[in-house]
Amino acid sequence: MQKTEIHWSPNDRNQLAEIGAEIIIHTFDRPLSGESGKCVLGGTNKRTTSLNYPLHEKNYIKCCAWWPSQEYPYVFAIGQPNGRIIFENVKDRSDPLSQGRIVIDPRQGRACVALAWNSKHPNLLLSGYDRHRTENCLTIWDINHNGMSSPTIPNGTGLPTSSSATNIEEYKRYDMYLHNQQSCKAIFEQGTHEQCHSLTWFKPNEKLFAACTTQHNTRTIKIYDPRVPSGSVLSFSTKGPFNLCCDTSERYLASSSDKTVYVYDTRSADKALIVREEHEPIVKLSWNRIGSPQLGYCIKDSPKFHLLSMSTNIVQDNDVFVHRLLQCPIQRYRIGLASFDWNYFDEHRLVLLGGKEYFDYVIPSRSTINYSPRNGLLWTNGHEMYSSIISQDQNQLTSKVLFTYDLSNVQNERRSVTPTQSTLNTEIIQMDLRTMSKETQSTIEQIQRWIKNTSTARDPYPFVGVIDALKEVQPSSKSIVKQQSWSSMTNSTHTKTIFDSPERQIVGQLCGWSNIDSKSGGYDRMASLLEQDEYEKVAAIYIFQMNITRAMEVLNEGHQRGGKEELATLSLALFGSIRATLTNHNDESFIHDFSSVTKLFHRPYVRAMFAFILTPDGNDLSYECVLDEQLDLNDKVAFAAKYLNDHLLEKKLEKLADESREKGDLQGILLTGLKQSGCELIQNYLDQTSDIRTAALLAIYVPEDVHQECRYVQEWIEGFRVLLDELQMWNERAEFDIYRSHISGTAPHRRHLFDRSINFNHHFSCIFCQTPLETHPGMSNQTPTPVGLSSNVNSTPITTTPVRPQTRGSQQTMSNRISASSSSSYPQSQNSDLLMVCSKCRQVLPRCSICMMSLTTYIEDASYAYEPLPDKHTLMSSQWFTWCRLCRHGGHAEHVSNWFAMNQQCPIAKCFCRCTLIDGIFC
């Protein structure tokens, strides 16, 4: 044998033989195939060489076949160029088998070109020879010819699992025969004057085989049946004589010529079923040995493994072959595949030989993955499909995504609120912040606080940010320069220069510094920090305010509560250094020594404290030693607002704002406000985190005029709403809308990409003449309630976003666009502003398909006809108008939901739309 061949063991799923100058048995250390039959991709499995068997007669292997035998798992039949077939027991050299005693000697000196054991009748060996004038080229040898019934190995699934004692005895008998020179007998011979190219068992159970032979330059594939006198049962000519092989379904044959692969269907073999031409010679071609048929081949100098896999039909008549290319691990090394062999036991397992490397390879099954809104991830892998379902999903999702009504001291009970209450108590609608990450949460809380604080003074809600607040003032009033001395050290002459103005004080308040002395404001940063045991921070803030007494108290408290020694040390050191600066403030060297020590502290607040204390006073200090520390932005800003002069302050704040905008640090909103630069900041944050919820919640507070400049703000809101819709959290989405309209005082509107320009401010318009139905928005400054009422009519018939306010319990399929204006439908609104007809074209506006009342009619009690669903959620949404995206019929949500609780089809007669099936919550 010129080149190395590789063979899987038919007896052990993890063994293979490398057959070249010698036979080497390799054993992979772990089975690639588990109990379940599911293959694990191994790539290069670790292998051990268990046997190394030098052959007696080197280079005299023409072909070989591994004997499928449990008793003798290492016996090979080897065909030689001189026509002799020898048996080698690789495991046991002393075995007489290996002494060359058992041979099948040729009658004529011609090469044995092919050998094949019958997998079902392991006593049958098929051999093929070169042409000889008078001899047959095909022979079946029975190595158990004495009339004994041949034991069959149940080989269907591979291992003869139930290989009984009798079988073993049978093998022993073979053994006996093998040791007897007389043991081998040809039981079938065929093919006089023909040359065999390749052969294969076709239906091993019935002892049928196929072979490709040449006679008079005609290449023919024949299927032989030893039971039939004439021998051949099927014959057809072929152009591909080599690598003949048969598939597992015992229906297809494949063979190759130099560069072409042919696949034949034995039921209609006249014409090749598949002809595939390749650019390079075919190196090897073989069907897999188990499982559904797959034909693998490799071509010269190519690392690619070609695979034709068959897709069977239940009706077995038109199988389809799918060509697939596989890249093997070998491909990384750009080595051509030299050979491969299919495993006998594992369907998709191969050994690939490339260069000197072997790869135990499992053909990867295609696996796909898809995110889906409700079920998380959907993953298919081969024959299996997995969905990862989040248990407690809805709760989890709901609390993750949105708000809660924080009413009547019941913090966690969601939606326990009637609409009346919620509209009357806009103040107490709060965001459910608990599910957010800590930093985001505190930031949003802070922003809310800022808005609250500033909104009393100025126009309703724009939060302008520290920079703008200071800028607005500066032309008119200048900050007053003061000298502040350390509290409790009354007689000291050492002071620090501070700058003061009303605006600067507001800044201090915003940053949470104002409550040191008075607890009037809602925000007590100190207290919240103390709760988190941030004693050093609080102490630092007091130090920055030169309130040494409180700082000491805080540190003592921390020391007592937390028992941290270092806090006590710190307070001593602080006190000492302050005293020292008081007395030695002109002693440069002392300060230098001291500060060089304090710079070694690890904690930024501690370092900043000492740096502040040790900085000599001056008029235009920039305090880099404090402001460049890793302090919270709050503290930096408050500090700067206290100790920097106007010019430096502006520069510093601009710098800080730019930094946080770059980083997308939400804290920076303190500086930028929710103006354009603030929006850019949020966008940067969003780009990094994809945290659309935070962005959308903040967007609520962005003033309307900024919306015009930064249109993407609207996209955050819409993106969030679309996301909620996709998650089927329509109620949350509607709550979000309501909340938003409360904050912004505008009627909510929904996204429509293409009519946005036309209809930007008019969310609802007559379906016939497109006249906006909204009354003047000015009427509804306080509550948006009356505005929407008249607008409970569809604008355009194109519904793009499936907007639905409903909950699970309420009506399901109808999409509700008016939900956006749902705040309008609250009961206290008067029926007197009803619009029954369009004011312009006088067309009657849509009515509820159940009660036939105008959709703008408030329903006092919808339960007259149906039992109301015992679901709290309906309370909120029952007044909303809802409709189906497909048939566009709809009505009052409560009516419709009651209808669909009992029916599947649209309430409109002759409309067969099964509205509820669209999202299936009712199913």
Added chain:
Amino acid sequence: MTQINAVDTGHEELIHDAQLDYYGIRLASCSSDKSIKIFDVSNNQQRLIADLKGHEGPVWQLSWSHPTFGSLLASCSYDRKVLIWKETTSSGLPPQSNTAGGTQYSVIYEYDKHTSSVNTVAWAPYEYGLMLACGSSDGSISILSSTGDGRWTVKKINDCHPPGVNALSWAPAVLPQSSDESGVQGITGEPVKRFVSAGCDCLIRIWKFREQDDGWIEETHLDQHNDWVRDVAWAPTFSFHRDKIASCSQDGHVYVFTRDIRSSTNWECTQIGTHFNDVWSVSWSLTGDILAVAAADKVSLWKVGLDGKYQCLTTPHTSASSAGSPSVSSAVDSTAGETGNIPLMAT
């Protein structure tokens, strides 16, 4: 918290794709056995409601349309055809009980102009109307769009990836942002339709629709991969000016390409992890912050941190191998607070 449940599909051959519709109540799976099966998976159960037979070869991929259009299902197959299925009721009579026989799907459109296996289908964002892209082994991509009256117009882009198209993904419909010198930003016109394709020429190509000549042109291509690109996914985004695409290739690499059109038009490439064996598929979460990668027989999830690096959150295991208790890194906590992410992880 997370379970991975094996779903019994009843397919006789390899499953090639499984897709949930917009609301996650219909699960469609397709297989080499030429059939498409549709399951009702509402109420945390699964029930086979339809078994669609119409393809004559393995069905490779499926795509559900947006529910605005009544949840059409597009399928593509080795038989060179693309079929569009629509749910129909069998008769005018209302089916009282929604039994397995009650739901029927019929083919409302068949597209057979490809000359080789059609490997991928994807519906465009609903903003563009009913529009479908399909890519074939013949190297071409077809864009089908419905005119609304049951007819479809076809634009075929030839020789997109000459050896074959493996995957397609549409860019989300975001309005383009124009930014002039004064920094005033505005929305200009309609969103530019874009999609990305991946093919056997080892390239990822980005296509965009040019209104003026009413045709698709290649905007750019990305050549980081050095083997077949198997899958590509355009991330959902909430930015006007940032695009993000993930791709995986036979070469075992997974890349995320990002572009910030404010600063440059070049795509920057980040590699995810190191090497994946037989990576097949990538998918973005709804908010575009978590990337799921299916490689060989495992799935891993990747999330970008604030430092711009992708971290592996965890690798869920199948129930069979879950005895080894999948490790959950601490990075999971950081996601817990994020918006809309489906909390997938934890043991």
